Amino acid sequence: MEDFTFVNKTEVRFGADRLDAELAPVMERFGKRILLTYGGGSIKKSGLYDRIMTALKDFEVFELDGIAPNPKIASVRDGQRLTKENDIDAILAVGGGSVIDASKLIASARFYDEDPWDLVINPDIRQTIDQLPFVDILTLSATGTEMNNGSVISNPDTHQKLATFGPNTPAVSFLDPTLTYSVSKWQTAAGSIDIMSHLFEQYFDNATNNDVQDGLREGVMRAVIKWAPVALADPKNYDARANLMWASTMGLNGLVGLGNQNDWTVHPIEHELSAYYDITHGVGLGILTPRWMSYILSETTAAKFAQYGRNVWHIVGDDDMAVAKQAIQQTYDWIKSLDVPMTLPGVDITSDEHFLAMADSAVEVGALDTDAYVKLQAEDVVKLFEASMTTDNFE
Amino acid sequence: MEDFTFVNKTEVRFGADRLDAELAPVMERFGKRILLTYGGGSIKKSGLYDRIMTALKDFEVFELDGIAPNPKIASVRDGQRLTKENDIDAILAVGGGSVIDASKLIASARFYDEDPWDLVINPDIRQTIDQLPFVDILTLSATGTEMNNGSVISNPDTHQKLATFGPNTPAVSFLDPTLTYSVSKWQTAAGSIDIMSHLFEQYFDNATNNDVQDGLREGVMRAVIKWAPVALADPKNYDARANLMWASTMGLNGLVGLGNQNDWTVHPIEHELSAYYDITHGVGLGILTPRWMSYILSETTAAKFAQYGRNVWHIVGDDDMAVAKQAIQQTYDWIKSLDVPMTLPGVDITSDEHFLAMADSAVEVGALDTDAYVKLQAEDVVKLFEASMTTDNFE
Structure with a gap:
């Protein structure tokens, strides 16, 4: 058994249908300007998107959609731009590992002025810069990203798919098993x-x-x-x-x-x-x-x-x-x-x-x-x- | 499977002989005025006391010793007085469940002006008052107090032994298995x-x-x-x-x-x-x-x-x-x-x-x-x- 240091400050809220009542007070901790990130249109078809927008009706919600499986650095670049242009307070990532992974890196890229791929290939940089608080609503059980500080990001131009680690784990993770029924x-x-x-x-x-x-x-x-x-x-x-x-x-x-x-x-x-x-x-x-x-x-x-x-x-x-x-x-x-x-x-x-x-x-x-x-x-x-x-x- | 909310912010530092180098920078986070709590003289016989005092040579260390197994409310009263009289910044509890349990309640009693037994029998009070940060060095594997917010405190006058829960878990726990060799x-x-x-x-x-x-x-x-x-x-x-x-x-x-x-x-x-x-x-x-x-x-x-x-x-x-x-x-x-x-x-x-x-x-x-x-x-x-x-x- 080797020595270790361990701390994980993510707050887990596990159970069905908690976000309608709990999402607003959770996001309120961080501010009013939220970047909502998600993948394809499935959260619109399922009604989850509408539930989130209803819960956040008193917030200013900006959106980054289309984050694909094996998330690409291009999505992170888009997110970086949106967080800077709109002075975002916190990110709300709704999806599986791809959306949450990309959002974690966007949360760091908010405080970096060059290309965010630098943050993947030079791991030290992320430890020296700030990171926006990020909350997630998990819709796929797989990667564990909902309670760790890791992301895996792909760069199709270089055939690279690399892990990158930020200073923080999600502030809050909503784990609702019913969101994975579909x-x-x-x-x-x-x-x-x-x-x-x-x-x-x-x-x-x-x-x-x-x-x-x-x-x-x-x-x-x-x-x-x-x-x-x-x-x-x-x-x-x-x-x-x-x-x-x-x-x-x-x-x-x-x-x-x-x-x-x-x-x-x-x-x-x-x-x-x-x-x-x-x-x-x-x-x-x-x-x-x-x-x-x-x-x-x-x-x-x-x-x-x-x-x-x-x-x-x-x-x-x-x-x-x-x-x-x-x-x-x-x-x-x-x-x-x-x-x-x-x-x-x-x-x-x-x-x-x-x-x-x-x-x-x-x-x-x-x-x-x-x-x-x-x-x-x-x-x-x-x-x-x-x-x-x-x-x-x-x- | 029932719904739950979970967060535990304790930082665990597990391994042999880490405290000599790590204790001072950890305590530095909280301030210079430390209340050191412990039980009988075993930490003096083992040399642990001297190691701690060497590590904390640049701090002002006050002491509460003699915290007994099945810790009594009387020790908490003593600790309450010491934290108030000396404007303590943080508690360092060195021992097993009894010392750490008592110290958690002392950390709350610092911000309470009446008898701390009130905090045991009226559980709501502790959630409304502040709690000093507390760090522990565990010397007995048993109660799990090193990573939770609970204490069990006895009142011999009333034949009561009751659990009480504070708002916080230990800020940092040093878990050194070699300290349990004896x-x-x-x-x-x-x-x-x-x-x-x-x-x-x-x-x-x-x-x-x-x-x-x-x-x-x-x-x-x-x-x-x-x-x-x-x-x-x-x-x-x-x-x-x-x-x-x-x-x-x-x-x-x-x-x-x-x-x-x-x-x-x-x-x-x-x-x-x-x-x-x-x-x-x-x-x-x-x-x-x-x-x-x-x-x-x-x-x-x-x-x-x-x-x-x-x-x-x-x-x-x-x-x-x-x-x-x-x-x-x-x-x-x-x-x-x-x-x-x-x-x-x-x-x-x-x-x-x-x-x-x-x-x-x-x-x-x-x-x-x-x-x-x-x-x-x-x-x-x-x-x-x-x-x-x-x-x-x-x-």
């Missing part, structure tokens, strides 16, 4: 896989005897495994949506990663796929994760995979390697049961032309050769891509 | 039982499908079960002390109790024992807990106890009632393995003379007849006391 099966599955991947990235770590943390992670994993299929079959099941939403938040609010040694592996690799092919992040993770698990399984890692099998999947047996293999197979089967493609050709990646370039970049950006749980070189990552072309190892 | 076997056992009891109180709840939360609690329980015996056998085992310390914090920082319906049961009952007989809180909990579990086990509750048995104790079997009974027996055996008395006569409570008075008070203070997981009347609580006179049901 999330498609595809996005529900992808979001659930993303949550699981966050937990895996933090669980498979070389810090020893980090048992409280392992226990927290295992507990959240079991909840996701149980409830994701229920949400797919019964999209308006409150408990399913509530457990997935809270699992999303707990999976990446910093807490379950404390006491760790290593950085992440599968996320940096997937970010390359999304940057090159703009595929759905969680689906990419679902394809890569079982291949990564199989690839790094060894005498050294078998004990941890067996712990995962016993505590998460209730697999019984004394042979660590056998339990580990069964756990990886069950992981694959669970992802597949969510009805997502299980190969790269399934997401229209049929050629290996970018494998080496993506692998090189993943190793560099993710420091996979120095900081990962099991260190990977570019040729290892290429093998993961190659293994992802077929289902040979799993079916 | 904790006695008795206090280590009692503290570990206290942690487990906090988790039980939150786990056995009527909110359904609260799976993320159940998973978090189960995970922390497994860590305590694993590491408490190690800490007893090998008091300077860092990982044992680290897991118990972090389990203490996670067990009662508010997080694992979210989404619940019910109030607690065993704590209010034990508080009567401690108030009447001044026994060690955790030992009292260890005696009462298995009796309470057995008493409330029924067709209605068997499924939850079986879940506990399967996820925490890895008990295999399809018969919920059988798994539940085995889980309760294993709970008893684990507590007993910590070498603590398992009956009331073992803590010198040999007469039933106060059973009814204590039961009446527990039901009233704890609202056991209306708000508990399984509702209890005074006669039920008397039966728990009676069952605690012998080991008949367990051995």
Whole structure:
């Protein structure tokens, strides 16, 4: 167990239909000039937009819409301009990870006079400048952005998809599971896989005897495994949506990663796929994760995979390697049961032309050769891509 | 899963030997006039007192010592006077639950001009007055006070031991597992039982499908079960002390109790024992807990106890009632393995003379007849006391 410092000041307001009464007094803390950020038109179709505008009828609300999945730096540039031109007091981000991620960076860009892509590639700058307060209303359970200080922003011009961290987490997060009733099966599955991947990235770590943390992670994993299929079959099941939403938040609010040694592996690799092919992040993770698990399984890692099998999947047996293999197979089967493609050709990646370039970049950006749980070189990552072309190892 | 609002702004600094370099810059945030609070002389014997005074050599440090286990309102009165007389900027509490609990109330009493016992019996007052910032250096893993806003304060004149909640949690908590190396076997056992009891109180709840939360609690329980015996056998085992310390914090920082319906049961009952007989809180909990579990086990509750048995104790079997009974027996055996008395006569409570008075008070203070997981009347609580006179049901 490694030393850590932890603080997370986000106020979570969890439950159905709280925003109508609570949004105005919350935003009032920060001022009257609000930048409302959102994605496509779904919040207008669902009526959420009207509810927000009714709640904020005594505020001056400016709008930035059209923030796309895998949010682009162009949206941040638009937001930067709007916050400056309109002397915005606070941002209200309504959406999933993309909208909230972009809004966090806009909140910093308000206090920066050059191109905000600088803030992504030079991480130190954001720690030295102010950040607008930002509140979110989450509409997709996946990234955990609703209670952390991270964003992932893409720059199509440079084929880069990079993480950036601001000084602050959201001031307030409204977590209303009913707002995810309308999330498609595809996005529900992808979001659930993303949550699981966050937990895996933090669980498979070389810090020893980090048992409280392992226990927290295992507990959240079991909840996701149980409830994701229920949400797919019964999209308006409150408990399913509530457990997935809270699992999303707990999976990446910093807490379950404390006491760790290593950085992440599968996320940096997937970010390359999304940057090159703009595929759905969680689906990419679902394809890569079982291949990564199989690839790094060894005498050294078998004990941890067996712990995962016993505590998460209730697999019984004394042979660590056998339990580990069964756990990886069950992981694959669970992802597949969510009805997502299980190969790269399934997401229209049929050629290996970018494998080496993506692998090189993943190793560099993710420091996979120095900081990962099991260190990977570019040729290892290429093998993961190659293994992802077929289902040979799993079916 | 019930609605909840959650925020916890405590900054945790976890790890060995951080305070020498970090204490001064942390206290500097609040001012130069510090009230240092502690218990008996153990921090002087261990050298911790000297380290603190060295770190704070540029501060004006005032002292309140002698805060006893089951902290008394008299210590709070002393602290109130010292904060007012010396215009204190912040409190630094060094100790376990008793010192930190008393210090939290002193931090409120600084801004109250009457007897601070008022603040305990009229909970609303504390929410309307200010509270000094307070920092703690934890020396005992047990109560979770290091990351919550609660205190338990005793008034020997009235035989009352009551919980009170302030507006704030600690500003900063230094969690250094090595500071618990010198904790006695008795206090280590009692503290570990206290942690487990906090988790039980939150786990056995009527909110359904609260799976993320159940998973978090189960995970922390497994860590305590694993590491408490190690800490007893090998008091300077860092990982044992680290897991118990972090389990203490996670067990009662508010997080694992979210989404619940019910109030607690065993704590209010034990508080009567401690108030009447001044026994060690955790030992009292260890005696009462298995009796309470057995008493409330029924067709209605068997499924939850079986879940506990399967996820925490890895008990295999399809018969919920059988798994539940085995889980309760294993709970008893684990507590007993910590070498603590398992009956009331073992803590010198040999007469039933106060059973009814204590039961009446527990039901009233704890609202056991209306708000508990399984509702209890005074006669039920008397039966728990009676069952605690012998080991008949367990051995």
